[in-house]
Amino acid sequence: MERLLRIVVPVTGPVSEWASGYAAGLGSWCAFVGEAIAWTFRRPFRLQIILQQMEFVGVKSTGIVALTAFFTGAVFALQAGNIYALFNVEIMVGATVALSLAREMAPVFAALMVTARACSAMAAELGTMRVTEQIDALTTMAIDPIQYLVVPRLWATTLMLPLLTMVFNVVGCIGGYVVGIYLLGIHDGPYLERLYYYLDGDDIIGGLVKSAFFGFAIAAVSCYQGFWSQGGAAGVGRATTRAVVISAVTVLILDYFLTTWILEFFTS
Amino acid sequence: MIELIDLHKSFGTQRVLRGVNLTIPDGKITVILGPSGTGKTVLLRHIIRLVLPDRGTIRVDGVEMGKLKSQxxxxxxxxxxxxxxxxxxxxxxxxxxxxxxxxxxxFKERDPVRVAATVRKKLELVGLAEAIHKMPSELSGGMRKRVGLARAIVLEPKIILYDEPTTGLDPITAAAIDNLILSMQKTFSVTSVIISHDVVSAFRVADQVAMLHDGCIVECGAPKDFQRSDHPVVREFLKAAHVVNGEVHR
Structure with a gap:
C-alpha cells in the first residue's frame, strides 16, 4: 500500500492542487458576478458611466468590427464560390455567407474582436487601479468599487455586443456580395433571392441572443481578472493576458452550448 | 475611540499580526512605528475594514466593524x-x-459652484490651489500626497488614516506634510492614525506612539515615555534612527 501511495501521490498531488485551485477560482468568479448583479439593482444607478462605457465598447469598436466583418464575408464568399462552382450552385454563396454569419461567425468574431480591443483594456485599467490602490481608495470613500467600476462595464458590453454583431452581419454580407457579384461573376438577382429565401429572422435573433451572453461572459471574465490582479506592472500584464485568453476560450466553449440550446429552442 | 483587540492576520503561511491590542484615543494623533514589512499597512487597513482579521475585534466609537453589513x-x-x-x-x-x-x-453638494468653492478651500488648506487644473501625472510625490490629503478631508471625516505620509519625501516636504497633519488636528479635532517608520516625523506630531514588532504592539505611550522605554526593540529602533531625547544625533 505504501509503495502504491509513493507512486500515486506525486501524480495526484499536483492534479488535486490544480483542481482545487481551479474550483476556488471559479467559485470566487461566481461570487464576483453575483455581487455585480446584486449591485445592478441598488442605488445610485450610474447611467452616465454606463453610457460612457457603451461608447467605449460599442461605438469605438465599430470600425475594427466592420473591417473584420467585410473581409470575413469576402473570404468566405471566395471559398464557398470556388467549391460551389464544382456543383454549379454558386447562387447559394449569398445564403451560405449570410446564414454562417448570422448563426455563428458574427457573434463569435464580434466577441473576439471586442475581447481584444475593449476587454483587454478593461482588465488593464482595473488592474492598474488595483495595484495603485485606486480601488482601495474608492472603498475608503464608501463607494463600492464593484458597483462603480464593474457593473457599468458588464452591462455596457452585454448591450453593445448584439449591436456590433448586427453590424458584423450587415458588413459581412456586403463583403460576400462584393466578392460574389464582382469577382466571381454571380448574377445578383438569384444571389439575393436565395439569400432572402434561406435566411430567417430566427437565425439573426439566435445569433444576437448568443452575442448578449458572450458580452456578459467576456466582460465578467475581464473585469474579474483586472479587479483582483496583484503584483505590480507584471501582475497587470499577466491579468490582461489571462483576461484575453480565458475570454476567448469561454466564447468558443459557450458557443457550443448556446448553439445546442438555440437550435433546440428555435427549431421546436 | 478606536479599539483593536487581539487582532490576528495571516497571508498563507505568513503570520503578519499575532494578537495586536491597541487603543487609539479620540481627537489625538497616534503614530504606529515599526520597521518595513512588519504589517503596519495591514494593521491600518484593518481599521477601515479593507482587510478582515482572521481573529479579533475592531471597535470604532463602540461599533464593531466586523458586524456591519455591506451598506x-x-x-x-x-x-x-x-x-x-x-x-x-x-x-x-x-x-x-x-x-x-x-x-x-x-451628493453632499449638488451645486457645481459650491463644489468648486469647497474643493478650492481644501486645496488652499494644503497649499495647492494653483494645481487645481493639473493631472496627477504632472505632480511631484509631495504634491500628490497633499492632493490626497485634500481629498481625504473633503467630507470632513472624524478619523484620518495616514499610510506612511512622509516616506520618500525630502526633509522640507516631509516637514510641510507634518505641519499639515498638525493643522488638520487643530482645525478639525480629528482622530489621526499614522503608520510610519520616520521616527523624527513621529515625534514631531504624535500624542501617542506605538511600536509594532513581530505582529504585536510591544510599546505604547506618550512620546516622552516611549523614548524612555526599556524594550530592546524600541531602544534599537531609536538608536538606529539616531534619536536621543527626541533629538536627532548623528
Missing part, C-alpha cells in the same frame, strides 16, 4: 478619510475632479 459599512466609512502611501489619486481625473469626487458621489 451599513459604506455608511460608516464616511467617518473616515485615508491618505494612501502613493496617494492613490484617480489618474484619469484632474486634481479638482479628484478632490471633488467624494462630494459629488455622495
Amino acid at each position: 451599513e459599512l459604506n455608511e460608516f466609512r464616511k467617518r473616515f478619510g485615508m491618505l494612501f502611501q502613493q496617494a492613490a489619486l484617480f489618474d484619469s481625473l484632474t486634481v479638482e475632479e479628484n478632490v471633488a469626487f467624494p462630494l459629488v458621489e455622495h
Whole structure:
C-alpha cells in the first residue's frame, strides 16, 4: 500500500492542487458576478458611466468590427464560390455567407474582436487601479468599487455586443456580395433571392441572443481578472493576458452550448 | 475611540499580526512605528475594514466593524478619510475632479459652484490651489500626497488614516506634510492614525506612539515615555534612527 501511495501521490498531488485551485477560482468568479448583479439593482444607478462605457465598447469598436466583418464575408464568399462552382450552385454563396454569419461567425468574431480591443483594456485599467490602490481608495470613500467600476462595464458590453454583431452581419454580407457579384461573376438577382429565401429572422435573433451572453461572459471574465490582479506592472500584464485568453476560450466553449440550446429552442 | 483587540492576520503561511491590542484615543494623533514589512499597512487597513482579521475585534466609537453589513459599512466609512502611501489619486481625473469626487458621489453638494468653492478651500488648506487644473501625472510625490490629503478631508471625516505620509519625501516636504497633519488636528479635532517608520516625523506630531514588532504592539505611550522605554526593540529602533531625547544625533 505504501509503495502504491509513493507512486500515486506525486501524480495526484499536483492534479488535486490544480483542481482545487481551479474550483476556488471559479467559485470566487461566481461570487464576483453575483455581487455585480446584486449591485445592478441598488442605488445610485450610474447611467452616465454606463453610457460612457457603451461608447467605449460599442461605438469605438465599430470600425475594427466592420473591417473584420467585410473581409470575413469576402473570404468566405471566395471559398464557398470556388467549391460551389464544382456543383454549379454558386447562387447559394449569398445564403451560405449570410446564414454562417448570422448563426455563428458574427457573434463569435464580434466577441473576439471586442475581447481584444475593449476587454483587454478593461482588465488593464482595473488592474492598474488595483495595484495603485485606486480601488482601495474608492472603498475608503464608501463607494463600492464593484458597483462603480464593474457593473457599468458588464452591462455596457452585454448591450453593445448584439449591436456590433448586427453590424458584423450587415458588413459581412456586403463583403460576400462584393466578392460574389464582382469577382466571381454571380448574377445578383438569384444571389439575393436565395439569400432572402434561406435566411430567417430566427437565425439573426439566435445569433444576437448568443452575442448578449458572450458580452456578459467576456466582460465578467475581464473585469474579474483586472479587479483582483496583484503584483505590480507584471501582475497587470499577466491579468490582461489571462483576461484575453480565458475570454476567448469561454466564447468558443459557450458557443457550443448556446448553439445546442438555440437550435433546440428555435427549431421546436 | 478606536479599539483593536487581539487582532490576528495571516497571508498563507505568513503570520503578519499575532494578537495586536491597541487603543487609539479620540481627537489625538497616534503614530504606529515599526520597521518595513512588519504589517503596519495591514494593521491600518484593518481599521477601515479593507482587510478582515482572521481573529479579533475592531471597535470604532463602540461599533464593531466586523458586524456591519455591506451598506451599513459604506455608511460608516464616511467617518473616515485615508491618505494612501502613493496617494492613490484617480489618474484619469484632474486634481479638482479628484478632490471633488467624494462630494459629488455622495451628493453632499449638488451645486457645481459650491463644489468648486469647497474643493478650492481644501486645496488652499494644503497649499495647492494653483494645481487645481493639473493631472496627477504632472505632480511631484509631495504634491500628490497633499492632493490626497485634500481629498481625504473633503467630507470632513472624524478619523484620518495616514499610510506612511512622509516616506520618500525630502526633509522640507516631509516637514510641510507634518505641519499639515498638525493643522488638520487643530482645525478639525480629528482622530489621526499614522503608520510610519520616520521616527523624527513621529515625534514631531504624535500624542501617542506605538511600536509594532513581530505582529504585536510591544510599546505604547506618550512620546516622552516611549523614548524612555526599556524594550530592546524600541531602544534599537531609536538608536538606529539616531534619536536621543527626541533629538536627532548623528
